[in-house]
Amino acid sequence: MSDPAASGPVTIALDAMGGDRAPEMVLEGAEIARTHHPDVHFLIVGDEARIAPLLAKRPALAAVSVIRHAADVITNEDKPSAALRSGRNSSMRLAIDAVAAGEAQCVVSAGNTGALMATAKIVFKTLPGIDRPAIASFFPTLRGESVMLDLGANIECDAENLVQFAIMGSVFAKAVLGLVDPTVGLLNVGSEALKGPDPVRDAAAKLREIEFPGRFEGFVEGDDIPAGKVDVVVTDGFSGNIALKTAEGTAKLYATWLRHSFRSSWLASLGYLLARGAFRRLRHRTDPRQYNGALFLGLNGICVKSHGGTDGEGFAHAIDVGVDLVIHGFNDKVKQEFSRFEGARNGDDSASTGPTTAPIGIEQPQ
Amino acid sequence: MSDPAASGPVTIALDAMGGDRAPEMVLEGAEIARTHHPDVHFLIVGDEARIAPLLAKRPALAAVSVIRHAADVITNEDKPSAALRSGRNSSMRLAIDAVAAGEAQCVVSAGNTGALMATAKIVFKTLPGIDRPAIASFFPTLRGESVMLDLGANIECDAENLVQFAIMGSVFAKAVLGLVDPTVGLLNVGSEALKGPDPVRDAAAKLREIEFPGRFEGFVEGDDIPAGKVDVVVTDGFSGNIALKTAEGTAKLYATWLRHSFRSSWLASLGYLLARGAFRRLRHRTDPRQYNGALFLGLNGICVKSHGGTDGEGFAHAIDVGVDLVIHGFNDKVKQEFSRFEGARNGDDSASTGPTTAPIGIEQPQ
Numbered sequence: 001m002s003d004p005a006a007s008g009p010v011t012i013a014l015d016a017m018g019g020d021r022a023p024e025m026v027l028e029g030a031e032i033a034r035t036h037h038p039d040v041h042f043l044i045v046g047d048e049a050r051i052a053p054l055l056a057k058r059p060a061l062a063a064v065s066v067i068r069h070a071a072d073v074i075t076n077e078d079k080p081s082a083a084l085r086s087g088r089n090s091s092m093r094l095a096i097d098a099v100a101a102g103e104a105q106c107v108v109s110a111g112n113t114g115a116l117m118a119t120a121k122i123v124f125k126t127l128p129g130i131d132r133p134a135i136a137s138f139f140p141t142l143r144g145e146s147v148m149l150d151l152g153a154n155i156e157c158d159a160e161n162l163v164q165f166a167i168m169g170s171v172f173a174k175a176v177l178g179l180v181d182p183t184v185g186l187l188n189v190g191s192e193a194l195k196g197p198d199p200v201r202d203a204a205a206k207l208r209e210i211e212f213p214g215r216f217e218g219f220v221e222g223d224d225i226p227a228g229k230v231d232v233v234v235t236d237g238f239s240g241n242i243a244l245k246t247a248e249g250t251a252k253l254y255a256t257w258l259r260h261s262f263r264s265s266w267l268a269s270l271g272y273l274l275a276r277g278a279f280r281r282l283r284h285r286t287d288p289r290q291y292n293g294a295l296f297l298g299l300n301g302i303c304v305k306s307h308g309g310t311d312g313e314g315f316a317h318a319i320d321v322g323v324d325l326v327i328h329g330f331n332d333k334v335k336q337e338f339s340r341f342e343g344a345r346n347g348d349d350s351a352s353t354g355p356t357t358a359p360i361g362i363e364q365p366q
Numbered sequence: 367m368s369d370p371a372a373s374g375p376v377t378i379a380l381d382a383m384g385g386d387r388a389p390e391m392v393l394e395g396a397e398i399a400r401t402h403h404p405d406v407h408f409l410i411v412g413d414e415a416r417i418a419p420l421l422a423k424r425p426a427l428a429a430v431s432v433i434r435h436a437a438d439v440i441t442n443e444d445k446p447s448a449a450l451r452s453g454r455n456s457s458m459r460l461a462i463d464a465v466a467a468g469e470a471q472c473v474v475s476a477g478n479t480g481a482l483m484a485t486a487k488i489v490f491k492t493l494p495g496i497d498r499p500a501i502a503s504f505f506p507t508l509r510g511e512s513v514m515l516d517l518g519a520n521i522e523c524d525a526e527n528l529v530q531f532a533i534m535g536s537v538f539a540k541a542v543l544g545l546v547d548p549t550v551g552l553l554n555v556g557s558e559a560l561k562g563p564d565p566v567r568d569a570a571a572k573l574r575e576i577e578f579p580g581r582f583e584g585f586v587e588g589d590d591i592p593a594g595k596v597d598v599v600v601t602d603g604f605s606g607n608i609a610l611k612t613a614e615g616t617a618k619l620y621a622t623w624l625r626h627s628f629r630s631s632w633l634a635s636l637g638y639l640l641a642r643g644a645f646r647r648l649r650h651r652t653d654p655r656q657y658n659g660a661l662f663l664g665l666n667g668i669c670v671k672s673h674g675g676t677d678g679e680g681f682a683h684a685i686d687v688g689v690d691l692v693i694h695g696f697n698d699k700v701k702q703e704f705s706r707f708e709g710a711r712n713g714d715d716s717a718s719t720g721p722t723t724a725p726i727g728i729e730q731p732q
Contacts, residue, residue: 189518197522250612257651
């Protein structure tokens with residue numbers, strides 16, 4: 001496994017064949033990201049016959065890129081198990097393998113989420129103490145940005161999974177967002193202690209017991225997510241995915257209504273013209289490409305999942321997220337924080353003993 | 367049980383003590399609703415000493431209202447079991463009892479949702495074939511309005527519960543929204559058949575097998591809800607509650623950003639002034655009071671739950687929803703449709719045999 005904070009140029013492995021508009025969209029994204037990070041190199045993994053002519057048209061990108069041929073493609077219809085079994089020569093797999101081999105420090109893919117998670121989990125392995133990795137992403141809020149996890153990797157979660165997600169999310173908020181004392185909430189249908197499914201209530205009880213690396217604020221509800229009530233929202237992958245997509249759809253609905261309202265009279269249209277700048281700022285703020293790039297937390301390697309339907313701008317943002325994680329030595333910080341937390345749990349204040357393989361602070365579920 | 371379509375004036379039983387700003391808010395709501403439905407009478411149930419002087423200040427409302435004293439109040443902190451055990455003289459219970467006794471045709475309460483559901487279930491009983499009632503509400507979409515259920519009555523649901531909700535939702539869309547062939551979707555994290563938790567996948571399989579009173583469209587995702595992809599969205603109460611509240615919170619976030627954008631420059635402010643009418647229409651469209659009033663579907667009596675934090679306008683809307691249900695003989699139509707569906711399931715096309723008590727078309731879960 002590569003050292004994410006190693007000196008030398010950062011190389012990002014790109015799954016060139018993942019996403020609705022791949023490989024063109026991936027190359028366009030890389031070209032845009034290159035202007036943000038001129039020192040970054042790219043390992044572009046996919047069908048060489050298709051990629052080479054496209055790359056030749058982008059000489060600036062070609063100068064910092066290497067193509068690695070991959071004969072196969074994982075499609076969105078492939079089951080994760082099939083991707084694992086027969087996808088060893090796929091662009092997705094070879095891009096992940098390149099990170100495991102230390103040839104790149106991060107992989108970015110807009111391909112099949114389930115296959116990407118399953119492959120990354122098998123190749124990278126989970127961090128010590130983590131049973132299941134989670135998908136995390138930023139979420140725009142009234143107070144700025146929050147992090148939410150899990151967003152779909154784990155459809156059903158027990159209390160221990162949720163506790164681990166809470167710890168990972170808090171450590172992530174500290175290490176990457178630079179928050180000193182991040183607030184963490186468990187997503188539920190009410191703030192009272194007696195509400196909700198057993199795993200959620202049990203996880204809350206555990207989080208109140210253990211020495212938690214952040215401030216556990218108890219339960220939060222759906223409307224608390226966009227309100228930014230906590231820095232980290234923890235939930236199972238089913239509810240998290242639904243909440244995220246409902247929020248995206250609602251923002252689209254509101255934007256459509258707004259557009260219709262301003263087309264309803266000539267006075268409104270004139271108002272729209274005068275306020276163009278305000279609308280541009282609003283559009284920028286609510287642009288889903290601004291939030292593109294979901295992280296797989298809990299893995300011993302950096303993997304960023306881009307939305308499959310995004311364009312070059314959106315894919316560039318996902319690359320930017322990956323580059324930031326590499327530059328800030330994100331995974332090392334998570335490991336350090338985690339082992340510090342583990343050390344404290346084991347009555348040892350030193351982080352130098354490194355992480356143990358024991359589950360984190362709570363008993364195994366019966 | 368009263369006949370909802372009975373001739374004579376409609377009487378609505380109001381839990382005058384439920385809601386953050388009760389009883390004033392309840393009386394204000396009734397006064398507003400009265401202007402929409404001048405023939406409706408109110409049975410105002412609660413603390414007579416507090417209600418009487420407030421009602422005296424509203425002579426038009428007083429002319430169509432009767433106060434029924436209730437010594438107790440169910441608070442939001444009361445467990446549903448406690449409300450059932452010791453709440454027999456509460457305003458909520460006595461309002462529900464009045465409907466059961468035929469003195470009123472519908473109860474509206476802004477009180478404790480769990481207590482209201484538990485009490486209504488005990489007093490009204492569920493409709494034949496329904497194991498658990500569900501909370502349903504309208505949801506604004508790009509195409510108009512959809513219905514979503516369950517919104518929090520059942521935190522965990524098995525496949526049979528979801529199938530029953532789908533049937534109830536479809537029948538509701540036919541009977542109340544007047545749709546000929548309503549489309550129904552199961553909320554999930556992907557549209558592929560292999561995705562999601564077991565109960566959701568099993569429910570989809572069942573809904574494809576049975577003679578479904580509507581058009582079952584398979585799985586829908588979070589963003590399909592505000593897009594209006596289907597007329598009826600079916601989910602468990604945990605995800606449904608989270609989706610609903612996330613949508614509400616996101617609409618608030620968007621509205622706040624919009625306001626900030628237009629305050630950012632004098633040109634934008636001028637644009638805002640010119641487009642005031644457009645903003646007013648948008649505000650009206652997104653006003654949560656417009657969608658206030660959740661229905662308890664599957665009960666043998668009409669019960670509408672208002673948001674606890676609403677004001678008089680919002681509470682009036684919840685009353686309006688209840689009055690509409692009574693006037694259109696909603697519960698009778700649901701029963702008729704249901705027994706027709708049951709009849710067809712039992713190989714009998716006539717609805718005259720009435721509903722049976724057998725579970726609907728699917729086996730009992732193991």
